[in-house]
Amino acid sequence: MPFSPQVALSLDLKGLILLRTWSKYASGLIATNIGVSHSRKFLIGGFSLGTFFLFLLSIALSEQLLMNDQDRIQNAIFSEIDVGSLVHFCILRSSGFCLLSPVQSIVILSPINWLFPAVDITRMERYKIIKEVGNGTFGSVWRALNKQSGEVVAIKKMKKKYYSWEECINLREVKSLRKMSHPNIVKLKEVIREHDILYFVFEYMECNLYQLMKDRAKLFSESEVKNWCFQVFQGLAYMHQRGFFHRDLKPENLLVSKDIIKIADFGLAREINSHPPYTEYVSTRWYRAPEVLLQSPTYGSAVDMWAMGAIMAELFSLRPLFPGSSEADEIYKICSVIGSPTVNDWCDGLELASVINYQFPQVTGVHLSALIPSAGEDAIHLIRSLCSWDPSKRPTASEALQHRFFSSCFYVPPSLRSKAAVAKTPPSAGTKVPLEQKTGRRYPGTLSNMRSTNNLTSIKSNAPSHAGVQRKLEMTFQDEHKYPKSSWKQQARYRPPVKNVPAANYMGKTRGVSDTAEKFSNMVIGSGKPSAKSQQPPPMKAGGWHGQSDLFLGRSQEILPGRSLSRKVAG
Numbered sequence: 001m002p003f004s005p006q007v008a009l010s011l012d013l014k015g016l017i018l019l020r021t022w023s024k025y026a027s028g029l030i031a032t033n034i035g036v037s038h039s040r041k042f043l044i045g046g047f048s049l050g051t052f053f054l055f056l057l058s059i060a061l062s063e064q065l066l067m068n069d070q071d072r073i074q075n076a077i078f079s080e081i082d083v084g085s086l087v088h089f090c091i092l093r094s095s096g097f098c099l100l101s102p103v104q105s106i107v108i109l110s111p112i113n114w115l116f117p118a119v120d121i122t123r124m125e126r127y128k129i130i131k132e133v134g135n136g137t138f139g140s141v142w143r144a145l146n147k148q149s150g151e152v153v154a155i156k157k158m159k160k161k162y163y164s165w166e167e168c169i170n171l172r173e174v175k176s177l178r179k180m181s182h183p184n185i186v187k188l189k190e191v192i193r194e195h196d197i198l199y200f201v202f203e204y205m206e207c208n209l210y211q212l213m214k215d216r217a218k219l220f221s222e223s224e225v226k227n228w229c230f231q232v233f234q235g236l237a238y239m240h241q242r243g244f245f246h247r248d249l250k251p252e253n254l255l256v257s258k259d260i261i262k263i264a265d266f267g268l269a270r271e272i273n274s275h276p277p278y279t280e281y282v283s284t285r286w287y288r289a290p291e292v293l294l295q296s297p298t299y300g301s302a303v304d305m306w307a308m309g310a311i312m313a314e315l316f317s318l319r320p321l322f323p324g325s326s327e328a329d330e331i332y333k334i335c336s337v338i339g340s341p342t343v344n345d346w347c348d349g350l351e352l353a354s355v356i357n358y359q360f361p362q363v364t365g366v367h368l369s370a371l372i373p374s375a376g377e378d379a380i381h382l383i384r385s386l387c388s389w390d391p392s393k394r395p396t397a398s399e400a401l402q403h404r405f406f407s408s409c410f411y412v413p414p415s416l417r418s419k420a421a422v423a424k425t426p427p428s429a430g431t432k433v434p435l436e437q438k439t440g441r442r443y444p445g446t447l448s449n450m451r452s453t454n455n456l457t458s459i460k461s462n463a464p465s466h467a468g469v470q471r472k473l474e475m476t477f478q479d480e481h482k483y484p485k486s487s488w489k490q491q492a493r494y495r496p497p498v499k500n501v502p503a504a505n506y507m508g509k510t511r512g513v514s515d516t517a518e519k520f521s522n523m524v525i526g527s528g529k530p531s532a533k534s535q536q537p538p539p540m541k542a543g544g545w546h547g548q549s550d551l552f553l554g555r556s557q558e559i560l561p562g563r564s565l566s567r568k569v570a571g
């Protein structure tokens with residue numbers, strides 16, 4: 001069978017890569033070099049060129065048969081070049097396959113192997129699972145240790161099964177994250193598919209913003225909030241400039257390690273120039289922009305800016321700004337904080353509402369500084385502009401970075417970031433007096449609920465009857481079923497978030513490493529059937545059982561889903 005030089009070359013290279021990978025996998029570095037020297041002896045042994053090609057072909061074929069396809073995808077995703085093998089190949093080719101002695105080969109190739117480790121065949125074996133650190137809609141996240149490098153990583157084990165690599169590389173999380181490298185965007189290190197289970201290996205972060213807030217007894221200082229927001233806006237500016245928007249920003253998706261904050265969970269990320277309408281939007285309701293709530297078929301990176309406004313307010317007050325219990329209640333909560341939109345505010349929004357036959361409740365709203373007394377004037381101004389009804393009136397991430405709220409912040413180049421973190425000098429240099437002395441409660445209530453008494457101070461100082469925060473949002477029909485109209489006010493309260501409590505602390509139990517690792521390996525994986533969450537929701541009602549909404553709307557009003565719009569259950 002004739003071979004073109006190119007085919008021969010590629011087979012030769014593949015064969016050597018395989019040889020090296022096999023031998024390395026079997027017994028490490030020395031075996032690799034012995035493998036190379038064996039191949040050299042084998043070649044010197046007087047085989048004809050044709051036999052040599054056949055030898056390479058058999059190796060290449062067995063590579064196809066034996067080599068796990070994740071290696072190929074790994075190379076495709078991360079453009080990893082097995083440099084060691086390449087050098088093996090070049091040396092062998094240029095030297096006519098016979099110049100290097102085994103000793104020379106060890107001396108030359110060992111540093112190369114050390115510098116550029118080969119791709120291993122079984123990847124998950126390299127990690128020791130330590131404990132569960134998060135459980136989201138799409139996967140559970142585990143802290144793990146890379147046994148080879150000693151590095152601590154976070155492994156996201158996807159709940160859905162993936163039967164081919166094609167499915168995996170088309171995942172948004174992969175498509176978007178592989179294109180992004182920024183100090184404020186969590187780094188995807190590796191993608192592994194084993195036994196039809198997909199694992200994402202991320203850099204490990206200590207906790208998420210929500211975890212920081214929920215256990216907080218004191219308010220954060222303005223400089224802390226400023227520092228985090230400044231970094232998140234930098235990550236967003238980078239992402240938006242590269243044509244992606246996140247679509248599911250929330251405190252749980254902002255991960256913190258020391259003073260560094262990073263955007264995580266790109267499961268919903270969209271390319272800005274991808275084609276609307278977007279049909280499967282499932283972002284968390286409390287941070288969902290009004291254009292999405294009103295089922296706009298076109299929306300863009302401004303949805304991330306809205307979410308940031310809500311998150312900023314929450315960081316200052318430790319309470320969610322718009323904690324709607326359904327989509328209609330979400331719009332009501334927004335109206336009750338920023339006031340109902342007028343034609344001047346958001347002409348397109350009124351049109352969107354009329355398309356779905358929705359009437360905004362007529363509410364005047366409140367001054368944000370009354371709701372967020374710990375925020376300074378600049379912060380209030382930024383939050384207000386981020387939470388503008390009209391997406392085109394919200395600042396972009398780059399514009400937000402120029403806002404006077406960040407005037408004391410300076411940009412720290414990525415190369416200096418770690419030093420800055422270690423030295424505890426975050427990229428903000430806020431000079432305002434910390435507000436930590438003010439006592440904050442643990443999610444004592446909601447800002448828009450508090451508004452009804454018009455006395456923030458007294459509400460803050462009065463212990464709420466329901467401590468904790470309900471971040472698990474129910475679907476409308478579930479809410480209605482669980483909480484009848486009459487008892488909604490008592491029932492729709494915050495609850496401690498169960499899903500994000502680390503396994504080690506959950507219900508007071510402490511699990512050992514091996515215990516958790518066993519649980520991890522024995523875990524039953526979902527069949528990929530659509531869950532209740534992704535089913536078509538029933539028409540939602542504005543007013544009805546939604547407590548206060550009744551007063552303003554005066555009648556029950558339905559928002560008919562014009563398209564499939566499922567609501568995500570916040571973890």
Ligand SMILES: Nc1ncnc2c1ncn2[C@@H]1O[C@H](COP(=O)(O)OP(=O)(O)OP(=O)(O)O)[C@@H](O)[C@H]1O
Nearest residue numbers: 134136137138139141154202203204205208252265
């Ligand atoms: N790199 C990481 N380091 C540490 N913890 C992480 C990391 N990535 C995720 N987590 C934790 O796991 C939780 C869930 O992760 P993630 O949001 O990626 O999963 P998900 O299934 O997409 O969740 P969601 O329901 O928000 O869509 C996060 O809130 C966070 O607490």
